[in-house]
Amino acid sequence: MGRYQNKPFSWVFVSRMIGIISFLIVVVLAKILTTLLPPEGIYYQAIEGILIANFWLLLLIAIIVFIADIFGAFPFPLSLPAPIIRAFGSIFCIAFILNVFKWIDGTFGTFLFPLFWLPALILIPLLFLFVLASGYVEIMRQLWRQSNLETDSGPEVVHQVPAEEKEQPVSNVKSWEEIGAEFRLMLYDIIHRFRQEIKKKT
Numbered sequence: 001m002g003r004y005q006n007k008p009f010s011w012v013f014v015s016r017m018i019g020i021i022s023f024l025i026v027v028v029l030a031k032i033l034t035t036l037l038p039p040e041g042i043y044y045q046a047i048e049g050i051l052i053a054n055f056w057l058l059l060l061i062a063i064i065v066f067i068a069d070i071f072g073a074f075p076f077p078l079s080l081p082a083p084i085i086r087a088f089g090s091i092f093c094i095a096f097i098l099n100v101f102k103w104i105d106g107t108f109g110t111f112l113f114p115l116f117w118l119p120a121l122i123l124i125p126l127l128f129l130f131v132l133a134s135g136y137v138e139i140m141r142q143l144w145r146q147s148n149l150e151t152d153s154g155p156e157v158v159h160q161v162p163a164e165e166k167e168q169p170v171s172n173v174k175s176w177e178e179i180g181a182e183f184r185l186m187l188y189d190i191i192h193r194f195r196q197e198i199k200k201k202t
Helices: 009-035 042-052 055-073 083-107 112-153 163-167 174-201
Strands: none
Touching: 009 042, 042 055, 042 083, 042 163, 055 083, 083 112
């Protein structure tokens, strides 16, 4: 998702629309091709059984990816729905794969669908959570990186160290107070970034 945050909204919109239009063109050409192929041929059955039979499912997946990438192109906090939409899209991708296995079983007499059906039920929630978590981790990483860039570009603040602290021995082990201070600083940077994005939109 981070790769779309560096692209303008118009670029993401046009590129995804081109992808959907190209998919529709391929479907139309494949449908025309079926008129030239014998119905008993494997190519005819593959086009009808995989592409044409799952047309609406594939179109739904393309639309979900399109919407997710559109939200992903927006800056935070407008990019928050992108991981959720993309996670739901992963479920429909598994449904399409299961449909392909079902077609293979009906065409070649194999037993792939019963073998993958039960593992797919276990994989669906795991994949959903993985895509969702990875998407939000990417958003947090982008916010943390941008906040660090803004901090580095800001004026340098020189802190005077009291004489009592200078006399203390230097230790590489951080105390709980230092860890808590760094965690509060990270939360402050994220909230500060959130407020800046809201001000830009208003």
